[in-house]
Amino acid sequence: MSSREKIMEKIKGSLRKKRTVHTSDEERRQAVLTRISEHPRGVIPASASLPKQDLLLQFSKKVQASEASFKLVKSYAKAAKEIMSYLQRHNLPPSIRMGSDYRLEKLVWEGVPPQLRYGPSDGQDLVCVSHAQGGVSETGTLVLTSGPENPTSLNFLPENHIVLLRKKDLQNSYENSWKALRAQYADEKLPRTVNMITGPSRSADIEQTLILGAHGPLRLHVIVIEGKK
């Protein structure tokens, strides 16, 4: 008997022994399939049930509470300007790595454009720019998915991570964020990685003192694009 069979047999035996199971195996199997296909929602807190018009304010507050910085702009052109201004503010060289997301092509650079590099990070990048799939205002969380559009390594290797997000992709709760993900990946196959990011990297492992910039980014800058362009 394989270990798989042994473990399964033990589980079934234990459940029978405890009489925790009053239903037949077939009924239990059906219960599992039903729960998975219906994926019912549980308790949704009031803080995760705000109406659409209140999400931006809640999101910006929560993002800043998580030690990340926040900027609202009208267009991708303005977002490009904000990125350049961020580099200047932090005295960083005009050099950026990003993925092939079509929305990032809408960044219009004024004057001398920064040096742009594409593809996964090799750990040498100071600044990476990603485009988020969504945001959860409940906790100020960014939702990023893996792929050539936004390689996962860009989320963790640079010291500075700049993330763009369209205002219309904001959701009030995790539950609605799953709904958006499911709509996008209709075949039920999630991308290899779904990153939910709330603030820059940190550690409190030395005497419980909170320090930013553990293994991931030291700074996280969130730029929300309000307009259609």
Added chain:
Amino acid sequence: MKVSSPDFKNIASQALEDKQLQSALFHVRNNFTTKRTKARHDLPEFDALRDSARAIKDHTLAHLDFYLDHYEKKVIENGGKVHWAADAAEARGIIMDICRKTNARTVTKGKSMISEEIGLNEFLEANSIVPVETDLGEYIIQLRGENPSHIIAPAVHLNIDQVRDEFRKKHSHLSPNRPMVEPQTLLSEARQVLREKFLTADLGITGANFLVAETGSSLIVTNEGNGDLTQTLPRVHVVLASIEKIVPTLEDLAQITRVLARSATGQEMTVYSTLSTGPRRKQDVDGPEEYHVVLLDNGRSSMLGTEFAEMLRCIRCGACMNHCPVYQAVGGHAYGWVYPGPMGAVLTPSLIGVEQAGHLPNASTFCGRCEAVCPMHIPLPKMMRSWREREFEQHLEPAGHRRNLKLWAWFAKHRTLYRMVTSLAARMMAIRGGSSKRIKKLPMAEGWTKHRIMPAPEGATFMKLYKRRLRKGR
């Protein structure tokens, strides 16, 4: 991992005398508890979410076989592999086999208690594979050759001077005169040293906070991002998880994560919550080429049929130990194995036997704080009581206990004598207490008064007061 649980009493006594440890434990007493209280009060629906989380786990455990089956199917559909391990030795063997087949020499690791449970690091080292812990706390204790003393803050027993000394000793390639005053400097140094390891490792091993049956995903939560570098950069990603980590759907996951971080660190959400589903896809430019899941049983399927089944709801937040007066006083190492505090006192006897871990459920004041703060409503004191009963039934307790209990039972059955002796004792204790009404040293109970002050009895015994009241009533 060496088990020192049978020596609990000695190690705990030493811990109480250890000034450095006591100053480090101050942080547990203060920070964790204050932050959790605030987070709990900031979310009015917290208790409703706890009930919801408990119901989800109870449902999952009652259907565990079918959820595991569905989960496995989904992992395979996504291009991953699932390996089943009945015990620790089998899990180690499976991981070794994956290392051999993928030609892996260095392994980075995200924090995983299951890895501690199966003693993976020693085993890999013995097989010429270099394991590198990447969580800062785990990294520090790996350098020191220690075990974690807390399930979410493994190095909580150390102070900054000890970390600094260790870094000076082990990071010998750096200048010995470098300034290392601030915690920030130490963190940057660890970041620099470990960055190199991340970029060169062949294989990454992470634990899993949850396994989602619906999608075949593993979820890890970290604040540092070390788990993500571990599961993104190497060629191979191995998830090491025990069978009870399953939740049915993403919706269920959201319910439980809402209480997890709040109970653990007092955060609303951990910085990085990451779902990993299979290896990298055809078009992907990064991510591992192989994705393996090692599902460990190691005694859990047997717990399912016992009075300890509810322990399988545990989501390893650490709130029970943070709020435990015993843990706060002696720290985690005294518990002598992987899991300390109240959850360890229940889980350890289940996993390694009550013969070895019988002291742990006895090291409790039954104050009930652990159960009160547990986000999964696990009745920890009740289960510790069950372990005490089992220990007694199996005659495992020290001989003195049984003798004293017999003596007490004999007295209790002889009422007149019992009342005479207790009222005499009460009077003598009152005299001993003197004007301060406090007893600092009590003969035959020195062990108790060594760390506590006994309030002296005042006035008459309960029975005398009771009789007096009865007379008055007439």
